[in-house]
Amino acid sequence: MTPIESLAAALPAGAVLRDPDVIERYRRDSAADPTAGTPLAVVRATCTEDVQEVLRWASAHAVPVVPRGAGSGLSGGADAVDGAIVLSTERMRKIRIDVATRTAVVQPGLTNTEVKLAAAEHGLWYPPDPASVDISSIGGNAATNAGGLCCVKYGVTGDYVLGMQVVLADGTAVRLGGPRLKDVAGLSLTKLFVGSEGILGVITELTLRLIPAQSPASTVVALFGSVHAAANAVVAITAMLRPAMLEFMDHASINAVEDHMKMGLDRSAQAMLLIQSDAPGAAADEVATILAECEKCGATEVFATDDPAEGAAFTAARRAMFPAVEKLGSLLLEDVGVPIPQLPAMVTGVEDIADECDVLICMVAHAGDGNTHPVIVFDPTDADATDRAHRAFARIMELAIDLGGTITGEHGVGRLKRDWLPAQLGDDVMALTHRIKDALDPHGILNPGAVLR
Amino acid sequence: MTPIESLAAALPAGAVLRDPDVIERYRRDSAADPTAGTPLAVVRATCTEDVQEVLRWASAHAVPVVPRGAGSGLSGGADAVDGAIVLSTERMRKIRIDVATRTAVVQPGLTNTEVKLAAAEHGLWYPPDPASVDISSIGGNAATNAGGLCCVKYGVTGDYVLGMQVVLADGTAVRLGGPRLKDVAGLSLTKLFVGSEGILGVITELTLRLIPAQSPASTVVALFGSVHAAANAVVAITAMLRPAMLEFMDHASINAVEDHMKMGLDRSAQAMLLIQSDAPGAAADEVATILAECEKCGATEVFATDDPAEGAAFTAARRAMFPAVEKLGSLLLEDVGVPIPQLPAMVTGVEDIADECDVLICMVAHAGDGNTHPVIVFDPTDADATDRAHRAFARIMELAIDLGGTITGEHGVGRLKRDWLPAQLGDDVMALTHRIKDALDPHGILNPGAVLR
Numbered sequence: 022m023t024p025i026e027s028l029a030a031a032l033p034a035g036a037v038l039r040d041p042d043v044i045e046r047y048r049r050d051s052a053a054d055p056t057a058g059t060p061l062a063v064v065r066a067t068c069t070e071d072v073q074e075v076l077r078w079a080s081a082h083a084v085p086v087v088p089r090g091a092g093s094g095l096s097g098g099a100d101a102v103d104g105a106i107v108l109s110t111e112r113m114r115k116i117r118i119d120v121a122t123r124t125a126v127v128q129p130g131l132t133n134t135e136v137k138l139a140a141a142e143h144g145l146w147y148p149p150d151p152a153s154v155d156i157s158s159i160g161g162n163a164a165t166n167a168g169g170l171c172c173v174k175y176g177v178t179g180d181y182v183l184g185m186q187v188v189l190a191d192g193t194a195v196r197l198g199g200p201r202l203k204d205v206a207g208l209s210l211t212k213l214f215v216g217s218e219g220i221l222g223v224i225t226e227l228t229l230r231l232i233p234a235q236s237p238a239s240t241v242v243a244l245f246g247s248v249h250a251a252a253n254a255v256v257a258i259t260a261m262l263r264p265a266m267l268e269f270m271d272h273a274s275i276n277a278v279e280d281h282m283k284m285g286l287d288r289s290a291q292a293m294l295l296i297q298s299d300a301p302g303a304a305a306d307e308v309a310t311i312l313a314e315c316e317k318c319g320a321t322e323v324f325a326t327d328d329p330a331e332g333a334a335f336t337a338a339r340r341a342m343f344p345a346v347e348k349l350g351s352l353l354l355e356d357v358g359v360p361i362p363q364l365p366a367m368v369t370g371v372e373d374i375a376d377e378c379d380v381l382i383c384m385v386a387h388a389g390d391g392n393t394h395p396v397i398v399f400d401p402t403d404a405d406a407t408d409r410a411h412r413a414f415a416r417i418m419e420l421a422i423d424l425g426g427t428i429t430g431e432h433g434v435g436r437l438k439r440d441w442l443p444a445q446l447g448d449d450v451m452a453l454t455h456r457i458k459d460a461l462d463p464h465g466i467l468n469p470g471a472v473l474r
Numbered sequence: 475m476t477p478i479e480s481l482a483a484a485l486p487a488g489a490v491l492r493d494p495d496v497i498e499r500y501r502r503d504s505a506a507d508p509t510a511g512t513p514l515a516v517v518r519a520t521c522t523e524d525v526q527e528v529l530r531w532a533s534a535h536a537v538p539v540v541p542r543g544a545g546s547g548l549s550g551g552a553d554a555v556d557g558a559i560v561l562s563t564e565r566m567r568k569i570r571i572d573v574a575t576r577t578a579v580v581q582p583g584l585t586n587t588e589v590k591l592a593a594a595e596h597g598l599w600y601p602p603d604p605a606s607v608d609i610s611s612i613g614g615n616a617a618t619n620a621g622g623l624c625c626v627k628y629g630v631t632g633d634y635v636l637g638m639q640v641v642l643a644d645g646t647a648v649r650l651g652g653p654r655l656k657d658v659a660g661l662s663l664t665k666l667f668v669g670s671e672g673i674l675g676v677i678t679e680l681t682l683r684l685i686p687a688q689s690p691a692s693t694v695v696a697l698f699g700s701v702h703a704a705a706n707a708v709v710a711i712t713a714m715l716r717p718a719m720l721e722f723m724d725h726a727s728i729n730a731v732e733d734h735m736k737m738g739l740d741r742s743a744q745a746m747l748l749i750q751s752d753a754p755g756a757a758a759d760e761v762a763t764i765l766a767e768c769e770k771c772g773a774t775e776v777f778a779t780d781d782p783a784e785g786a787a788f789t790a791a792r793r794a795m796f797p798a799v800e801k802l803g804s805l806l807l808e809d810v811g812v813p814i815p816q817l818p819a820m821v822t823g824v825e826d827i828a829d830e831c832d833v834l835i836c837m838v839a840h841a842g843d844g845n846t847h848p849v850i851v852f853d854p855t856d857a858d859a860t861d862r863a864h865r866a867f868a869r870i871m872e873l874a875i876d877l878g879g880t881i882t883g884e885h886g887v888g889r890l891k892r893d894w895l896p897a898q899l900g901d902d903v904m905a906l907t908h909r910i911k912d913a914l915d916p917h918g919i920l921n922p923g924a925v926l927r
């Protein structure tokens with residue numbers, strides 16, 4: 022038996038897939054990186070023991086392992102490496118809601134929406150809501166510490182992870198944390214594995230904190246004559262209150278979504294803010310403040326509604342931005358974040374970069390927490406255009422770092438942003454990161470090339 | 475020059491203290507462990523550079539360093555080691571509130587209350603509130619991932635730490651995170667250092683997330699004929715809603731506080747719950763639910779008030795429990811936590827242990843998150859009583875572990891609970907913890923004997 026045959030024999034029938042057509046489907050995540058490698062095999066684990074078996078085998082044979090959730094990542098974090106095992110957790114789909122501890126114990130293969138729906142059956146809410154809720158896996162959400170639209174008020178994935186089971190590089194499975202809001206026994210290892218992008222271990226179960234269902238939200242839509250004016254309104258609003266959602270779309274994004282959905286968005290607006298308040302008993306006051314601040318910052322039109330369906334329609338428009346823009350060409354998806362006061366400089370800086378590099382950039386932002394998604398659209402058959410797109414991609418990250426920000430607010434470093442990480446973190450933090458990586462994965466078999474060189 | 479003289483020469487005048495009277499005051503934290511060692515010197519750092527100087531010197535001379543905040547810790551985490559430097563951050567007291575990013579940048583020496591007051595001047599709130607708010611330092615709060623009364627709704631210290639400056643064992647100072655709600659560039663190192671109890675580095679600055687000021691709270695007080703009935707009410711209430719505070723006091727605690735404060739608490743009650751709701755517009759509904767659940771669980775008396783002053787008086791009574799009980803004898807302070815459904819078994823189990831070990835145990839609890847503080851009172855001049863007290867201390871931790879809980883919810887492992895950590899975490903998690911410790915502090919100079927052997 023070859024080594025891969027011995028692995029197949031040790032796993033449930035059908036777990037190891039080697040068909041070239043299948044392998045092709047598991048080579049890349051949603052960043053569609055053309056440089057992704059070709060794996061030796063795909064393994065679809067059904068349980069923690071399968072994951073342990075794969076990692077013990079990989080350690081013994083020095084084979085790299087690329088953990089993969091739903092493959093919806095946008096930074097190449099799940100891109101295959103030549104000769105690797107792509108280890109998919111998509112078939113691990115158990116979930117148990119415990120109302121008494123207000124927690125969900127979930128396997129990594131469920132989508133975020135599936136977790137939300139299971140919690141909602143008990144009147145509970147799992148808040149983190151990446152725009153990809155319907156397609157991204159909860160395991161991938163934890164591995165990237167995913168954010169979303171509600172983070173501005175409700176925090177990110179890591180704020181909801183109370184515990185996990187994780188398989189280490191040598192195949193050891195450990196349980197960290199548990200259904201306890203407070204537990205300081207030992208190091209905060211649970212939090213270390215959140216956002217570790219598969220380079221420290223493979224998460225096989227999560228214990229998630231749930232909270233009572235969200236109150237119905239009121240929605241404000243405000244249009245502006247410039248991205249700068251809209252960004253100023255964001256700074257003004259967030260200094261006064263904490264909205265439940267504060268999203269930004271620029272002119273190009275509004276028009277791409279309108280082409281896609283035909284919902285009557287104002288195509289002439291240079292920028293739109295979509296703002297929600299869910300403060301029970303105080304939403305009317307918050308809405309009044311939001312409207313006043315938008316008008317002070319020069320909004321050309323403002324509109325408020327208490328109708329949840331109307332609010333949901335605008336939120337759906339915002340979430341439709343990526344699929345809408347995908348129709349325009351190949352994409353480089355940015356995910357830079359800055360401290361809120363730097364948001365006006367960031368959005369106008371992106372406009373300048375688009376001009377200077379002569380590329381189309383559609384921009385949306387989780388503006389309330391300073392996390393912007395400039396999306397660079399280009400024609401991949403045009404070498405010069407591709408080159409200009411990559412130049413813009415780099416310059417946007419450099420601008421974010423210059424403004425005291427981050428190269429990635431929620432998508433992760435993956436492979437696409439790896440080369441810019443040292444510029445943000447500095448040599449000492451990179452050295453610290455390598456020390457932890459080397460301590461936990463001494464042979465470097467876990468997702469090599471992601472996050473770190 | 476001796477090595478310690480060379481250190482003194484490299485630091486600001488007066489930073490290095492060697493007077494035996496001064497050293498005596500820095501030998502122990504508030505756990506008053508009689509086995510604490512005697513340090514070589516106390517260094518009161520004034521800035522990050524001082525901390526770097528101490529750690530470079532300590533690395534060069536292989537001298538252990540015990541980081542110390544306000545010395546209010548309850549697990550011996552800041553107990554001196556013979557021949558060590560006790561490195562106090564009490565003189566590092568700068569603070570800056572940034573309203574635009576809703577963050578506080580603070581040095582470690584401020585008390586929690588000082589941070590709260592500085593935030594309140596801008597209409598902002600720093601929620602974490604260990605009972606020691608007035609005396610514990612914010613640096614110590616971060617190093618232990620301190621909890622408190624509001625965690626049941628608002629989370630723990632780590633949920634509010636967005637960034638930090640930390641000095642590593644070799645004297646390197648690194649900046650992690652920053653004033654960004656979302657930042658997934660690299661590993662979650664900020665979260666790893668929170669709760670690391672000085673064994674991975676010395677925190678010299680924190681960037682803390684602030685939120686809008688809390689709405690006025692309504693308060694419910696409910697009395698019960700048994701601890702079990704009160705614990706059942708906790709389980710019932712937390713399954714229905716998320717209170718802003720849910721505290722428990724047993725008969726002995728009520729009486730100790732009444733002796734101390736003379737505020738008219740009912741000395742006959744076997745248990746008291748103190749519950750707050752701060753849900754704007756919904757507090758009246760929540761209070762009605764809380765009252766109904768308490769009555770269903772057999773409360774002998776219930777009382778509700780919207781008067782914040784009255785609510786604050788009861789909260790002050792709860793916070794006075796430790797000082798009140800201190801008058802009764804020497805104390806062993808427990809801090810065990812269990813998943814909420816196990817709370818009735820935990821509190822009745824503690825009563826059984828008190829009977830079987832023939833010791834007085836006064837119990838309070840942050841009941842809403844399952845975190846109990848059984849306080850064992852004993853006469854240290856009575857060898858048999860001291861022995862029985864230590865037996866009860868161990869048995870309470872063993873009970874918590876058996877119930878799927880933790881040996882420490884918020885105080886930290888320190889030196890007093892170190893020997894029980896492996897029973898909770900298991901060998902594999904202990905090995906993982908040692909790998910990280912060894913990677914970051916290869917010579918073991920940082921707080922040796924705390925958390926780990």
